Amino acid sequence: MIGVDSASYLVSTVSELSRFGCFVRIMDPPFSKEAGVRLRITHNRKHFETIGSVVYTRADGMAIAFGPVSSESQAVLESWLTEARAHSTQ
Helix, strand or coil: CEECCCCCECCCEEECCCCCEEEEECCCCCCCCCCEEEEEEEECCEEEEEEEEEEEEECCEEEEEEEEECHHHHHHHHHHHHHHHHHHCC
16 A cells, blocks of 8 residues: 555555455554555455545554546456355355
8 A cells, every 4th residue: 555645655454345445454554534545455366456545544454445446456356355255155
């Protein structure tokens, strides 16, 4: 993740992934509410990329709302969500 208005760069774990956003786990989040971020999520050699904004922060991370998503990234995201639903019902 990279801050849109800064040179801050971080690598972290993502949780609570949905079509609309995710939670990025990191102690003492470096971005404030409403900050713009460039987000790249990688899983099983596939990448999802978008620009988003920080919805809220907590001591253990921050919630990110996704902005516009390319059709390629949307397809990757949908495949991950389908996979997650399949695993949760087993």
